[in-house]
Amino acid sequence: MENFGEMGFMSFDSGVMGRAMEDENRSGSNNMGNASGDDRENPGNRSSKRKNNYRHTPFQTQELETSFKENPHPDEKERRDLGRRLGLEERQVKFWFQNRRTQMKSQVEHYENSILKQENDKLCVENIAMKEAIRNPICGKCGGPAILGELQMEQHQLIIENARLRDELNWLGVPENNFTFRPLLSLASPMPPIMGNSGLGLVVGRKSFGSLNSIDPKLPTGLDFGNQVSSVDVPLDKSLFKDLALAATDELIKLAQLNSPLWFRSLDGCGKTLNLKEYASTISPCIGMKPDHFVTEATQATGTVIINSVALVETLMDAKRWMEMFPCIIGRASTIDVISTGMGGNKNGALQLMHAEFQVLSPLVPVRQVKFIRFCKQHAKGIWVVVDVSVDAIREGSRAHADCRRLPSGCVIQDMPNGHSKVIWVEHTEYNANVVHQLYRPLLSSGLGFGAQKWVASLQRQCEYLAAITSSTIHSGDHTVLNPAARRSIGELAQRMTRNFCTGVCATVHKWEVVQAGNADNIKLMMRESIGNLGEPPGTVLSAVITVWLPVSCQRLFGFLQNEKTRGHWDVLSQDGSMQRMLHIPKGQDLFNSISLLRTSAPVSANQVSMLILQETCTDVSGSLVVHAAVNTEAMNVVMAGGDSSCVDLLPSGFAIVPDCFPISGGPIDCDGGSGDGSSGSLLTLGFQILVNSSPATKLTTESIDTVNSLIARTLQGIKAGLQCN
Incomplete structure (x- = not known):
C-alpha cells in the first residue's frame, strides 16, 4: 500500500x-x-x-x-x-x-x-x-519472448498467491466488492530497516497479511486501546480483536529479530533483555501506555525443540494441550471464545479469546491472571507466528487494569530439516511489582520467573519427555525393558502428580480455603474437600507451603534432594533409612530429568500397607523440581503392566528450587542464615498435601495444624543438617 x-x-x-x-x-x-x-x-x-x-x-x-x-x-x-x-x-x-x-x-x-x-x-x-x-511472457535471461512452458510454475504461484490474498480479505471481514467493514487502521507504513537483520530471513510485504505492513511509530495507531475503547463511537465487536491481533503480530515479528538493537544480551549469555529506550523510540504500544506503578519484564530466548511447526502450533492453539505442555508455568487455561478457526484447513488465521493463570511455584508470588487473544499466522512456508496480547483495556477500559497485562508475546516457529523446529520466544509483560515479595523480585526481573528463557527451557524439556516416553529404546533402572503402554501409563501418572503439586502450591484449579496465611515461620496452610476427584483419596486435604532462602547453589540442593541415598535426612516416609531405586525412566538427554520408583529398605510390619514412592525430577536453566508421592504397591503393579493410571490415588509433596538472583556479595539480610557466604544461593519452596481426615465434612483440628507445622520444621531442619548449612 x-x-x-x-x-x-x-x-x-x-x-x-x-x-x-x-x-x-x-x-x-x-x-x-x-x-x-x-x-x-x-x-x-x-x-x-x-x-x-x-x-x-x-x-x-x-x-x-x-x-x-x-x-x-x-x-x-x-x-x-x-x-x-x-x-x-x-x-x-x-x-x-x-x-x-x-x-x-x-x-x-x-x-x-x-x-x-x-x-x-x-x-x-x-x-x-x-x-x-x-x-505476453518475456524471458528473464535474454529479454525475448518466452516459451509458455517456462512460466507454468510462476503462473501457478501467482494463482496461489491471488487465492491467499482473497482469503486474507475474507478473514478481515471485507468482501471483495463491498468495502463497508473496518480496515486495519494500525498497520500502514513500510517495515523499518531492522527487518533486514533477521536470523530467520522473515519476509515482510506481500507475504505478510496481504500487504498490510508495520506500524510507523511517528503516526497514531488508530484505536487507542489504553484509553477507554476508542474516542470513536464504535461498538465492541470481533473486528477490534482482529485489528489488535494483526498489530500485535507485526510487533512480535519486529521483536523476534535475532540481531536487532532492541535487545541486550543477558549476563549469563542464555537470553536477551529488551532495550526499553530503543523500544520506546521504535515501536508504538498497541494497548496503550504502561500504568505508572507497573514495571516492565521483557525477554527473548531461542532454542531447538523436538517437534515440527504444525504440531507445535496445534498444541499452542489448544488450551488443554498448551497447559499440559507447560505444567509448571500455567496453573489453569481456558478458551473463552473462538473468533476465527483459521483458513485452508489449518490454523493460519486462527484467533481466539483466552484466559490463563501463570504461576511461579511459591506462595510469595501471586498468580498472574490474564485475559488475552491468541492469534496464529503462517508467515511464510515453514514459518509460523503465534502471538498473545491482553484485551482487558479493550473490554473494560483503562481503569480496569489488573496486576499484570501481557503485551505482544509469543513465538516465531521455523521448521528444520530433521523434523525439529527452531523457536524464537518473546515474553513482554508489565506488572505491579508491589504485590511480589522482595525475595522474588530479583528472580522476576531477571526473566527466570516468567521470562522467555523459562518458556523455551520448559518446552524443550517437555518435548524431550514426549519423545522419550514413546521410544522403544528406553530401559528401566534394573535393565528390564518396559513396553510402550507401561511407559505411557507411568508417565501419565507422574505428570498428574506434578500438576497436582503445582496447583497445591499456587492454589489454582481447586477451591482452597486459607487456614493460616503465614505464622512466625511463614508457613501457609490451606484446606479443601476432596469429593469424587479421580485419582485422589476422599476426605479433607491440607496443603502446607513455605519458601525459604538457603546459602547453597541450586545444583547442590537439587542433587541432595533427588538422591535416594540422602533421602533419610528429611523424608519421614523413608523411616530414617535409605531408599532403593526399583525403576528409573529417563525423560531426555539429561539423566536428572527422570521418573523413579523407590522403596524403603526398612522392614515393613504385618499391619502396614505395602507402599512405594513415585518420584519425578525436572531441571533446566530456570530451576528444578522434585515431586514425590506414596503409592499403593498393588495399584502400581497395574500401572507397570500398562493399565489405567487413574486407579492410583495419590497426594503429592515436593520441592521447587530456583536461583535467588541476588548480587554475588550475598543473600538477603533478613533471611535465616544471615547474609550468605558470598556464593550463589537458592530459594526453596516446600509443599505438602496431606489427608488429615477421610471425611470431607470434618473440621480441621488444632492438633492437625500443629502436626503439619512440625512436619515442615522437621523437614527443613533435616535438609539444613544434611547440607551443613545451619
Missing part, C-alpha cells in the same frame, strides 16, 4: 471540529424546537424559540469535548449534571452528544472506505499486470 505512507492517518483538528460541532448543535437545537408539540400548534412560538438559540461559548465547547473523550455515552444523570454546570438544558447536552457521535462516525467511515478503495484499485492493477504478463 504505497499511498498509505503519503496519506498518513486522518487527523481531526480540534478547532475545526469545535466549529463544526457548534454548527451541528445549532441545527440540533432548531430540531429540538421543531420537535415540540407547542411549536406545531403555534408557529410564532417556534420563531421565538429560534431567537433564543445561541452559540455554545468556547468554555462550553471545551467542556463538552472533554466530557465526550471521557465518556461518549453519558447517562441521564451525567447529562443533567453537565448541563447544570455549563448552563445548558439536559436535552441540549443529549443532542450535542448525539450529533458529535454521528459526525465522528461518518468521518471515520468515509476515511476507512477511501483506504479500502485504494487497496481494491491496487489489487485490480496488479491483476491486470499479471494477466498481461501471462499473455
